[in-house]
Amino acid sequence: MQLFNNVNAMHEWCREQKKQGKTIGLVPTMGYLHDGHMSLVKAARQDCDIVVVSIFVNPIQFGQGEDYETYPRELEKDSALLANEKTDAIFAPGVKEMYPAGYDAYVEVQGAITGKMCGASRPGHFKGVTTVVSKLFHICQPDRAYFGQKDAQQLLIIKKMVRDLNFPLEIVRMPIVRESDGLAMSSRNVYLNAEERQQALVLNQALKTAANNIRGGERDIKKIHQQIKDMIETQPLAQIDYIEISSGENLTDLEEMRGEILLALAVKFGKTRLIDNLLVEV
Amino acid sequence: MQLFNNVNAMHEWCREQKKQGKTIGLVPTMGYLHDGHMSLVKAARQDCDIVVVSIFVNPIQFGQGEDYETYPRELEKDSALLANEKTDAIFAPGVKEMYPAGYDAYVEVQGAITGKMCGASRPGHFKGVTTVVSKLFHICQPDRAYFGQKDAQQLLIIKKMVRDLNFPLEIVRMPIVRESDGLAMSSRNVYLNAEERQQALVLNQALKTAANNIRGGERDIKKIHQQIKDMIETQPLAQIDYIEISSGENLTDLEEMRGEILLALAVKFGKTRLIDNLLVEV
Numbered sequence: 001m002q003l004f005n006n007v008n009a010m011h012e013w014c015r016e017q018k019k020q021g022k023t024i025g026l027v028p029t030m031g032y033l034h035d036g037h038m039s040l041v042k043a044a045r046q047d048c049d050i051v052v053v054s055i056f057v058n059p060i061q062f063g064q065g066e067d068y069e070t071y072p073r074e075l076e077k078d079s080a081l082l083a084n085e086k087t088d089a090i091f092a093p094g095v096k097e098m099y100p101a102g103y104d105a106y107v108e109v110q111g112a113i114t115g116k117m118c119g120a121s122r123p124g125h126f127k128g129v130t131t132v133v134s135k136l137f138h139i140c141q142p143d144r145a146y147f148g149q150k151d152a153q154q155l156l157i158i159k160k161m162v163r164d165l166n167f168p169l170e171i172v173r174m175p176i177v178r179e180s181d182g183l184a185m186s187s188r189n190v191y192l193n194a195e196e197r198q199q200a201l202v203l204n205q206a207l208k209t210a211a212n213n214i215r216g217g218e219r220d221i222k223k224i225h226q227q228i229k230d231m232i233e234t235q236p237l238a239q240i241d242y243i244e245i246s247s248g249e250n251l252t253d254l255e256e257m258r259g260e261i262l263l264a265l266a267v268k269f270g271k272t273r274l275i276d277n278l279l280v281e282v
Numbered sequence: 283m284q285l286f287n288n289v290n291a292m293h294e295w296c297r298e299q300k301k302q303g304k305t306i307g308l309v310p311t312m313g314y315l316h317d318g319h320m321s322l323v324k325a326a327r328q329d330c331d332i333v334v335v336s337i338f339v340n341p342i343q344f345g346q347g348e349d350y351e352t353y354p355r356e357l358e359k360d361s362a363l364l365a366n367e368k369t370d371a372i373f374a375p376g377v378k379e380m381y382p383a384g385y386d387a388y389v390e391v392q393g394a395i396t397g398k399m400c401g402a403s404r405p406g407h408f409k410g411v412t413t414v415v416s417k418l419f420h421i422c423q424p425d426r427a428y429f430g431q432k433d434a435q436q437l438l439i440i441k442k443m444v445r446d447l448n449f450p451l452e453i454v455r456m457p458i459v460r461e462s463d464g465l466a467m468s469s470r471n472v473y474l475n476a477e478e479r480q481q482a483l484v485l486n487q488a489l490k491t492a493a494n495n496i497r498g499g500e501r502d503i504k505k506i507h508q509q510i511k512d513m514i515e516t517q518p519l520a521q522i523d524y525i526e527i528s529s530g531e532n533l534t535d536l537e538e539m540r541g542e543i544l545l546a547l548a549v550k551f552g553k554t555r556l557i558d559n560l561l562v563e564v
Contacts, residue, residue, distance in 0.1 A: 007448060015450070019303075102532075104393040105412075105446035111386040130387075131447075138448040164387035165413075166289060166420040168297070250384075 001082065002089045007098070010091045011139045014052065018141055022049035026142035028133060031055035031092075032072040032187040033081050036177040040146035041085045043174055052140050053082050054091040056098065061128025072190055091140065098135060107134040109157050109164070113251045117153050117264060118275065121241050129154055130161050142169050150176045150184055152264055152277045156251055176277070178204065184276045196269035199235040206231040207263050207278040214280050219257040221245050232267060241266035241273060248279050257282050283364065284371045289380070292373045293421045296334065300423055304331035308424035310415060313337035313374075314354040314469040315363050318459040322428035323367045325456055334422050335364055336373040338380065343410030354472055373422065380417065389416040391439050391446070395533045399435050399546060400557065403523050411436055412443050424451050432458045432466055434546055434559045438533055458559070460486065466558045478551035481517040488513040489545050489560040496562050501539045503527050514549060523548035523555060530561050539564050 004010040014024055025044030029037050044051045055078055062068035075092060082090055107130045108114075114126045137145065147155045159171050177185045182204035183197070192200060206228045218224060225245055232238050246253055248260035264277035286292040299306060307326030311319050326333045337360055344350035357374060364372060389412045390396075396408045419427065429437045441453050459467045464486035465479070474482060488510045500506060507527055514520050528535055530542030546559035 011448070011450060021301075102393075103446055104395070105389070105391045105443045107387070107389050107416075107447070109387045111384075113386070134389075135448050138450055141450065161387045164385055165389070166293070166417045168293060168420055168423065 001079070001087055003079065004089060004091050005093055005097065007093060007139055010052075010089070010093075011141075013089065014050075014140045017050045023143040024048060024050045024052060024141060026136065026140045026145045027051070027053045028136050028145065028147070029053060029055055030057045030071065030187065031078050032074055032190070033078045034177075034185045034187065034189075036148050036150055036185040038081065038085060039177050040148060040174050041082065041087060043172060044144065044146050045086055047144055047172070048142075050088045051086070052089045052091060052142070053087050054093075054136050054140070056091070056093055056132065056136075058098075058128055058132040059095055060099065060131060061125050063122050063124060066122070067188070067191075072187055091136075098132070106131045107161065107165070109161050112253075113153070113157055113160055116246075116251065117242055117244050118266060119153065121266060121273075126154070126157050130157060133158055134161070134165075134167075137167055137169065144170045144172050146172045146174060148174050148176065149277070149279070150186065151275070152248075152262055152279075153251065156249075160250075182208075184274075186274065188272055188274065191272040192269060196237055196272065199237045200267075200269050200274055202232050202235045202238065203265060203267060203274060203276040207265070207276060210263050211278050211280045214257060214261065214282060219282075221254055221257060224257075224263075228263070228265065232265070235269075237269050239268040241268060283361070283369055285361065286371060286373050287375055287379065289375060289421055292334075292371070292375075293423075295371065296332075296422045299332045305425040306330060306332045306334060306423060308418065308422045308427045309333070309335045310418050310427065310429075311335060311337055312339045312353065312469065313360050314356055314472070315360045316459075316467045316469065316471075318430050318432060318467040320363060320367060321459050322430060322456050323364065323369060325454060326426065326428050327368055329426060329454070330424075332370045333368070334371045334373060334424070335369050336418050336422070338373070338375055338414065338418075340380075340410055340414040341377055342381065342413060343407050345404050345406060348404070349470070349473075354469055373418075380414070387413070389413045389443065389447070391443050394535075395435070395439055395442055398528075398533065399524055399526050400548060401435065403548060403555075408436070408439050412439060415440055416443070416447075416449075419449055419451065426452045426454050428454045428456060430456050430458065431559070431561070432468065433557070434530075434544055434561075435533065438531075442532075464490075466556070468556065470554055470556065473554040474551060478519055478554065481519045482549075482551050482556055484514050484517045484520065485547060485549060485556060485558040489547070489558060492545055493560050493562045496539060496543070496564060501564075503536055503539060506539075506545075510545070510547065514547070517551075519551050521550040523550060 025048030027040045243265045248262040266275045307330030309322045390409045525547045530544040548557045
């Protein structure tokens with residue numbers, strides 16, 4: 001397994017692989033890898049000749065007062081996990097390497113898909129994401145790039161960006177990986193104390209209950225919304241950021257419960273903001 | 283020579299060329315080709331195995347009240363010129379093909395380089411340019427892309443975009459091609475009536491005079507600026523949009539006359555807005 005910190009070296013190496021006719025699978029991450037990330041790596045390993053995993057805590061997708069400084073980093077442990085899954089290359093550039101002095105170019109998806117949910121709570125977040133992902137795509141030239149359904153909005157935005165800007169690659173969506181008690185895996189779970197961790201289980205439970213109610217015939221969007229809200233509010237530490245019921249295809253507001261429906265939420269426990277979601281087919 | 287109107291077909295064809303190890307040169311144009319464009323095509327023909335010329339009048343780089351509707355189009359004549367230079371493929375997509383319903387992704391270079399000159403006179407113009415050029419790069423996968431020094435600001439912005447977003451290609455700059463009387467070639471010259479056409483010669487003359495004065499030792503930026511202004515104002519039909527003296531490298535304002543200096547201007551004659559520029563090395 002090779003480790004690259006340099007944009008040009010990474011790019012030349014990927015270019016060489018492509019020249020040899022090999023397909024490249026890219027897994028963009030911010031590191032501190034958990035089984036969710038590893039499921040992406042395993043999928044890439046199965047589909048592609050070459051697996052590249054990027055590890056980069058991207059400053060421009062964090063807002064003021066967010067956790068950029070404290071975001072957990074553990075490159076050595078990550079490297080060991082990735083070596084174990086036969087990753088071919090890690091790309092772990094420094095911030096100056098990705099954003100040199102005078103950096104000024106950005107990629108942005110506009111419209112409803114970025115304006116609501118995490119886009120409303122975290123202004124500029126998705127612009128930071130689409131910019132860094134564009135850079136990674138240009139540097140690594142993947143045939144396929146792997147993203148987790150955990151970040152449902154991010155995934156839809158990246159798919160939209162790829163389609164609209166004609167990026168020559170395929171986005172592969174992988175399901176959410178959960179702890180045995182149902183908490184969606186996240187590098188940020190490490191921030192939770194025992195009590196917060198326990199109360200956070202309500203997120204998956206509320207989503208599952210709502211999905212069951214929909215599958216059982218409930219079609220009243222407001223009612224489902226209220227049920228989720230009521231369930232979460234049983235936990236005293238939970239502060240709801242948003243609960244959204246929208247089209248699983250493009251995040252537009254639903255007029256009726258039909259098609260692929262995304263139940264998504266962001267809730268703070270103490271200082272830790274968690275997101276979770278569930279897709280239901282009606 | 284092949285003609286493609288379809289994004290996927292163009293992309294697949296370029297992908298096939300790359301697979302065969304061929305280098306691709308792309309010349310992005312809005313058509314109505316003149317010798318300026320053809321100098322780019324000839325350079326691409328010399329440098330690359332495959333030459334692709336795109337012809338697309340890009341609606342999103344035109345502002346309200348600008349000449350999108352009336353911009354001259356002549357695909358058949360363009361095709362004949364390109365066939366004559368052994369162009370391999372023309373990419374001439376329709377607007378819906380490039381911007382389908384619900385289109386929402388944009389690429390933007392921010393900062394001083396886009397905020398002044400044509401960026402100030404034509405808000406949104408360069409965002410439209412960088413977006414369409416990004417799309418063309420993704421579709422055609424060029425090793426090199428050719429742009430004319432005539433659009434000096436556009437060229438610097440695209441170079442900046444390529445560098446910042448790590449596009450895997452080289453931007454080649456080609457010098458301005460002029461009519462025998464010195465008027466910079468432009469598809470928009472066709473709009474000029476005889477009188478406007480005659481008076482427009484002052485642009486190149488004023489730039490040349492200023493460059494000669496600088497080469498002769500003049501270092502006072504304000505004085506040079508005033509000289510250009512005075513000369514242009516001798517022509518009664520000329521309405522100055524801007525005259526700028528800035529760094530030829532990144533368009534920053536000059537504190538002193540040093541390095542590569544760009545003398546650039548935009549002037550209207552009747553309804554026709556012309557741009558011209560000249561680089562001087564001090």
